[in-house]
Amino acid sequence: MAEKTPGGAGLRGQIAGKSAICTVAMGHSGLTYYGYEVDDLAENCEFEEIAYLLFNGELPNARQLADYRARLVELRSLPPALKKALELIPKEAHPMDVLRTGVSMLGNLETETSFEQQKDQADRLIATLPGMICYWYRYSHDGVRVDMDSGEDSIAGHFLHLLHDRAPSALHRQVMQVSLVLYAEHEFNASTFTARVCASTLSDIHSCITAAIGSLRGPLHGGANEAAMDMIKQWSSADEAEQAVMGMLKRKEKIMGFGHAVYTESDPRNAIIKKWSEKLAAEVNDTVLYPVSVRCEEVMWREKKLFCNADFFHASAYHFMGIPTKLFTPIFVMSRTTGWSAHVFEQRADNRIIRPNAEYIGPAPRRVPPMEQRP
């Protein structure tokens, strides 16, 4: 039986390659995209600016942004064969599986045949992802074939409009912008590393993004926002939440939305989304979910010095905006496809196939015994 190798478990703390895109570290300027702090970006930029930054290395000026926004609007329509494929996926499917199929299907219909197409392909992906999610969701749940012509000029507004069949409020549009900015990029996390490994074989971009979606799906990664929601919605008061969390800690259960593989004291994205969650709670006169979330945060810090990661207050924020829980992680995909694509471009620009070694801990060399001597 293989023994655990604590030092090397999870490749924690090891440098696995060079990147100019993002820093993830403790302290001030911990999370940056191309040198810009995430607080600054979340305060001052819309998601389209971040996509432009990640794909080009620089923020757009006003004209470039207007052109880019218009381009992404033009790229929104879903090919009929993709719609047909989405219609075949049952209502009970997990939307992350839907997206994995949707991106893969798009790769069949609009295959990347040269790396020169990579930025166009990435633009097409981020323009179509909100439509893919909402087309499947609305068709399978409401029997409606949504029209991609939402009239919204931002990806944030487009998603909310398609989902709810009405123009979102200014507050909801803004929170969705912030959320997409916060989730866009995070260095060599599991899904991005998956995308880079796939890119390093010189595979096509749809394969890289499909692989990354599979990786993000797990509850230890992107799936944590959904898992956090499923947890907090069980409790009807902060006191009940405290009691339940104490019990979970005693039983050594993981509390989703807490802890981080790199950050040790706080996740810089948490304070930002928490503030917006509080605003949304006030808007809907919530007296349960937000206090429950705050109490979880207090108890986890008091008992374990564990802090909320980006996912925890995203759960309540999305819930207050009327977003169904199972669409939480797909929103992460809508955003992170920018970071994944940027890493695919970077990997391709200076590529060597990613192929580490394993420390062998299996049986000593031996010969195949004759069948009659095998136990």
Ligand code: COA
């Ligand atoms: N709830 C309870 N305990 C936690 C915890 C959590 N969310 N996160 C970490 N811990 C504990 C572990 O049980 C472990 O305790 P031990 O030393 O007594 O065994 C210790 O803290 C170290 O945690 P570990 O899982 O080894 O850290 P990691 O770096 O391997 O994992 C995460 C990082 C993010 C995977 C982990 O914190 C986690 O599973 N969090 C919940 C899922 C989540 O929110 N994921 C989204 C990440 S952005």
